[in-house]
Amino acid sequence: MASGQIRPLVAGNWKMNGMKASAAEFGKIMAGAGDLWPKTDLMICPPATLAVTFAAVAVGSKVEIGGQDCHAKPSGAHTGDISAEMLADAGCKAVIVGHSERRADHKESNADVKAKAEAAWRAGLTAIVCVGEQRAERESGKTLDVVGGQLAGSLPDGATVANLVVAYEPVWAIGTGLTPTPADVAEVHAFIRKTLVGRFGAAGAGVRILYGGSVKPSNAKELLTITDVNGALVGGASLKATDFLGIAEVYR
Numbered sequence: 548m549a550s551g552q553i554r555p556l557v558a559g560n561w562k563m564n565g566m567k568a569s570a571a572e573f574g575k576i577m578a579g580a581g582d583l584w585p586k587t588d589l590m591i592c593p594p595a596t597l598a599v600t601f602a603a604v605a606v607g608s609k610v611e612i613g614g615q616d617c618h619a620k621p622s623g624a625h626t627g628d629i630s631a632e633m634l635a636d637a638g639c640k641a642v643i644v645g646h647s648e649r650r651a652d653h654k655e656s657n658a659d660v661k662a663k664a665e666a667a668w669r670a671g672l673t674a675i676v677c678v679g680e681q682r683a684e685r686e687s688g689k690t691l692d693v694v695g696g697q698l699a700g701s702l703p704d705g706a707t708v709a710n711l712v713v714a715y716e717p718v719w720a721i722g723t724g725l726t727p728t729p730a731d732v733a734e735v736h737a738f739i740r741k742t743l744v745g746r747f748g749a750a751g752a753g754v755r756i757l758y759g760g761s762v763k764p765s766n767a768k769e770l771l772t773i774t775d776v777n778g779a780l781v782g783g784a785s786l787k788a789t790d791f792l793g794i795a796e797v798y799r
C-alpha cells in the first residue's frame with residue numbers, strides 16, 4: 548500500500564446534518580465496518596446533538612465517534628460551546644479542529660486552532676487539525692506557503708503525537724465536486740509529512756495525513772492510495788452509509 552505501515556483512517560464529518568432518524572444510517576455504517584477493520588479505522592463526527600447517543604450505541608463496534616469542534620477551555624461561561632472534556636465524557640475519541648468552515652465562519656485563527664488542538668490532547672482526544680488553501684491561493688502558487696503557515700501556527704505543542712491527525716482539505720474542493728490532481732495531492736501531502744517530521748522528529752512519520760474535499764466512491768482509489776495519504780475526511784458522502792463504506796473499501 549502506498550501509505551506504508553500507517554493504518555488508514557476514514558472519517559466522516561457530518562457537519563450540520565443529521566437528526567435522531569439518522570441513527571438508522573449510522574447503524575448501517577457500524578454494520579459494514581466490521582468487514583473493513585482492522586485494515587481501516589472508521590470514524591463518524593456527527594453533530595453534538597447526536598454524539599452522545601451514537602457513542603453509546605457504537606461501544607463494541609468498529610466505528611469511533613468524534614466531535615466537529617471544541618472550546619479551548621475545559622469549562623466556563625461560554626454559551627453554546629462544548630469543551631474537549633465534554634466530548635470525551637460523551638464517548639468521543641477525537642475532535643476536528645480548524646475546519647475551514649470554522650476558520651471562515653467563526654474567524655478562527657491559527658492560534659485559536661492550536662489552543663483547541665491542545666485542549667483535545669489535554670482531554671485525551673485525538674486532534675484532527677485541518678489545513679488547506681483557498682482557490683486564489685492555489686492559482687497564485689501559494690499553496691505550500693499557506694499550508695506551511697497553517698501548520699506552523701495550528702499544530703499543538705507537546706508530546707502526544709500519537710493523538711494527532713492532519714487533514715489536508717483544499718477549501719475550493721469542499722462540497723464542489725472539484726478535486727486537486729493526484730500530483731497536487733501528492734505534493735502537498737509530502738510537504739505536510741516533511742513538516743511533521745521536522746516538527747516532531749521520527750514520531751511525525753507516523754502521523755496520519757487525511758485528504759478531504761469531494762471524496763466519493765468513484766474517486767477514492769485515485770485520491771486515497773497516493774503516498775502519504777493515510778485516509779480521508781469525508782463530508783457529503785459520509786451521510787450515506789453505502790458511499791462512506793464504498794470510500795473505505797479502497798483500503799480493504
Ligand SMILES: O=C(CO)COP(=O)(O)O
Nearest residue numbers: 560721722760761782783
Ligand atoms: O469538508 C469536508 C470534510 O471535512 C469535505 O466535504 P465534502 O466531502 O462534502 O467535499
